[in-house]
Amino acid sequence: MAVAVPQPVAPPAQKKRKAPASRRDKFFAWFWIGPAVVFVGVLLFYPVLETIRLSFFNFDSSKFVGVKNYQLIFTNPVFLQILRNNLIWLVVATGGTVLLGLIIAVLVDRVRIESFAKATIFIPMALSMTAAAVIWRFVYAYAAPGEQQIGLLNAIWTAFGGQPQAWTADPKNVLLNNLLLIVAYIWMWTGFCMVILSAALKSIPTEILEAARTDGASDLAIFFRITVPMISPTIAVVATTMLINVLKIFDIVYVMTGGNFGTNVINNEYWNQLFDFNQFGVAGALAVVLLIAVIPVMLFNIRRFRIQEAQR
Amino acid sequence: MSAAPQMNPGGPATDVALPAPRVGPLAQRRSLAATLIHVFSSSVLTVIVVLIALIWSVPTIGLFISSFRPPTAIHSSGWWTALAPPWHFTIENYQNIIQAQGFGQAFINSLIISIPGTILPVLFAAFAAYAFAWMKFPGRDWIFLGIVAMMIVPVQMMLIPALRLFTDIGVTGSFVSVWLAHTALGLPFAVYLLRSFFGALPSDLFESASIDGASHLRVFFSILLPLSVPSLASLVIFQFMWVWNDLLVALIFLGGGQNVAPLTVTIADQVNSYGTNYEVLTSAAFLSMALPLVVFFALQRYFVRGILAGSVKG
Numbered sequence: 001m002a003v004a005v006p007q008p009v010a011p012p013a014q015k016k017r018k019a020p021a022s023r024r025d026k027f028f029a030w031f032w033i034g035p036a037v038v039f040v041g042v043l044l045f046y047p048v049l050e051t052i053r054l055s056f057f058n059f060d061s062s063k064f065v066g067v068k069n070y071q072l073i074f075t076n077p078v079f080l081q082i083l084r085n086n087l088i089w090l091v092v093a094t095g096g097t098v099l100l101g102l103i104i105a106v107l108v109d110r111v112r113i114e115s116f117a118k119a120t121i122f123i124p125m126a127l128s129m130t131a132a133a134v135i136w137r138f139v140y141a142y143a144a145p146g147e148q149q150i151g152l153l154n155a156i157w158t159a160f161g162g163q164p165q166a167w168t169a170d171p172k173n174v175l176l177n178n179l180l181l182i183v184a185y186i187w188m189w190t191g192f193c194m195v196i197l198s199a200a201l202k203s204i205p206t207e208i209l210e211a212a213r214t215d216g217a218s219d220l221a222i223f224f225r226i227t228v229p230m231i232s233p234t235i236a237v238v239a240t241t242m243l244i245n246v247l248k249i250f251d252i253v254y255v256m257t258g259g260n261f262g263t264n265v266i267n268n269e270y271w272n273q274l275f276d277f278n279q280f281g282v283a284g285a286l287a288v289v290l291l292i293a294v295i296p297v298m299l300f301n302i303r304r305f306r307i308q309e310a311q312r
Numbered sequence: 313m314s315a316a317p318q319m320n321p322g323g324p325a326t327d328v329a330l331p332a333p334r335v336g337p338l339a340q341r342r343s344l345a346a347t348l349i350h351v352f353s354s355s356v357l358t359v360i361v362v363l364i365a366l367i368w369s370v371p372t373i374g375l376f377i378s379s380f381r382p383p384t385a386i387h388s389s390g391w392w393t394a395l396a397p398p399w400h401f402t403i404e405n406y407q408n409i410i411q412a413q414g415f416g417q418a419f420i421n422s423l424i425i426s427i428p429g430t431i432l433p434v435l436f437a438a439f440a441a442y443a444f445a446w447m448k449f450p451g452r453d454w455i456f457l458g459i460v461a462m463m464i465v466p467v468q469m470m471l472i473p474a475l476r477l478f479t480d481i482g483v484t485g486s487f488v489s490v491w492l493a494h495t496a497l498g499l500p501f502a503v504y505l506l507r508s509f510f511g512a513l514p515s516d517l518f519e520s521a522s523i524d525g526a527s528h529l530r531v532f533f534s535i536l537l538p539l540s541v542p543s544l545a546s547l548v549i550f551q552f553m554w555v556w557n558d559l560l561v562a563l564i565f566l567g568g569g570q571n572v573a574p575l576t577v578t579i580a581d582q583v584n585s586y587g588t589n590y591e592v593l594t595s596a597a598f599l600s601m602a603l604p605l606v607v608f609f610a611l612q613r614y615f616v617r618g619i620l621a622g623s624v625k626g
Contacts (some may be wrong), residue, residue, distance in 0.1 A: 025447045025528075033444065036439070036499050037459070044462040134593045135374065138391070148388065152390065199509075301457070
């Protein structure tokens, strides 16, 4: 990479040739962020604006209907259940993956078989969504009582004397169906949190930990008073990413239940409305709900940012 | 540069002198008992970790074993029954997939899609993240948050506008469209992650570099990148994996043409219209998983503790 070698350090008085650093920054910065801004602006931001616009129109965008689509979403019980499901996903899936990822990252950091352990937790992430769906369909598979169970969960369940259940497929157990799907999600995505948190753990300067141990601090004290605060920016990044990922959950639901048996979620219904029913207006309104749901997450990050910048 | 850390890039920082053990009021020489407890708890820890790893692997192991069973057996009995004799293992599921039409080409296509689909977003994100973290310019924070907020956009939302745009510029059906789409979809998270890591680096490094007159490019390549290897490695792993395993973007922007179809599309085609011969997915899953795992293991050596050792003063 051909880079101009910087001039030997000259006393400040002789630096009049270069523009002040901040002015240089303001000019060159646009080159640095340019590609990212163009890609995101054209291919992501513009579709968002279009979607918001279409949400105020009717199904084929020919007639302006104001907030009619929103009224539908917030009053129709079918849609309300969808919103409730997303809430359950939000709390359980995000909490599960982040907490487990953190705990496992800390645990494996201290053992010799770290790479092997990390690999096993990570492997579910390396599988495609179809493969993961097939795995968990196997786990939850149902066979009539008396027949041989080919699903792992039913095999264990019947071994303990229960009747085989149609896991995820019983419309009476809405909460359970959602939780079962969430388990599959946590199984897949904990590896993600773990890898990133593990990278953050590696960045903690070893002298700090050594000094704490020499001072006699217990492992738990080190974890809560040193480790967690030092990687809290990364925890926030991981939690934010998981929150947003869960908000737009689609694949697992689509492939495992198709959104049936009370497991429908916003993004799945967006797909149905857009591509099956050609309801551009309703689909748009659903998408806007997602966009609004992400605002608190963004506000939290803004606040965190300002605090970080002030500390620099 | 006065605050540059002593380090071998990519290796543990073994040439850093650790501070002499501090003798403070609480410092004790470790007693024999304490040493034993430490060793014991370290073994307990290992056992716990092994247990977690095993339980986590059970579903995958189930699929793995299933992939070596004849299709009729897969549909009629649980995979654990295959562990007891008589054994009926077969490699026909793997044979069916590998010999299926276009498997080799599909593998290459997946590579053609995944490699630029990883390099481009990581590169553009690194440039942007550096500017957001260590340069000052008007609107910096708002533009950053605008990019990060786009993480919420699911593929489905940008499909139609992107398809229209790509058709207008004539790239639908070619790999370019998939590269562009994956780059756009991967940038928000990449910028977010890298900005967080870049911003956490000690500001002294950059201050002294700018006092010494180094240009931003110089700082980026000589200081920032070497220190950010763990975060870059994480990002490369994930971005590669997401693009490698993607089905939807490839299907929509490439179409179904066999000469450009990646693995995911080719495999999905194998499942018949009734969706019942999913045993072909069992072997396909593992064949397809091999490469992301290779990437994962190859990049493991960059997850090295101590890469910042010596860079924190006092």
